[in-house]
Amino acid sequence: MKKIELFEPAMCCPTGVCGPSVDETLLMITNSFEALQKVVDVDAKRHCLSDEPATFSKNPDVLNAIKKDGKDALPITIVDGKVVKVGEYPTQDELTQYTGVVFKNENADAVSK
Template identity: 35%
Template sequence: MKKVEIYEPAGCASGTCDPMIEADLIRIERMVQDLRERGVSVTRYNVMDDMPAFMDSFVVKEAIATKGIDCLPLTIVDGKIEMMEKYPTDFALAKWAGLPWGDLEIYADREKREKTVLFGFSEDVTGNDCDDSDCTGDCNSCG
């Protein structure tokens, strides 16, 4: 399995948090626990609590120097940035973690159900505008 690292902004440290951001944080924590239970190495670093981890990572320092702190959250898999400025979907995170297709289908179905409940419509979570057959639909990892 692969090594997944998520470098996060201060987030809700002030005690006030946008409900959409809070929902995303809860979703990511649930997904991190799912991946850990499947044997995937997943580590979350918060800029307020884990500054040494930010300073120790060349990739993270370079991203912040180039794009500023707004590049957070950063999702890094095996030392390569897969996504910045937002949290990945469960499907994308599961795919990057190297889960088998049968498991990926579970996450794709879950996302489809959540979109239907939240937004009243359904769309293919792997739908995209590019020709990359491996695209996760997040459009930050497509060529």
């Protein structure tokens, strides 16, 4: 089973649809992770600093990155316990590389493996 975790900065809304404008990257991440959670052999989790600060402090790689670069280190993507991306959200192509799941469209309405 592939395990992918996304450690995100503090925010009021992880969907990207709150506030005066839509954050297309957060919308893609939200849709992609919702789709990944439906794949049986992928464990996909998002952690938000404002909701789960203890999760951040329990992960030495995340804690070290934040100590080194502050909030600029976030988001951090971890796959199978290894940091694979720091400071930016993964693209759908990267999510495919990390998990083996192919997204059928950018809204991640359907996936295949």
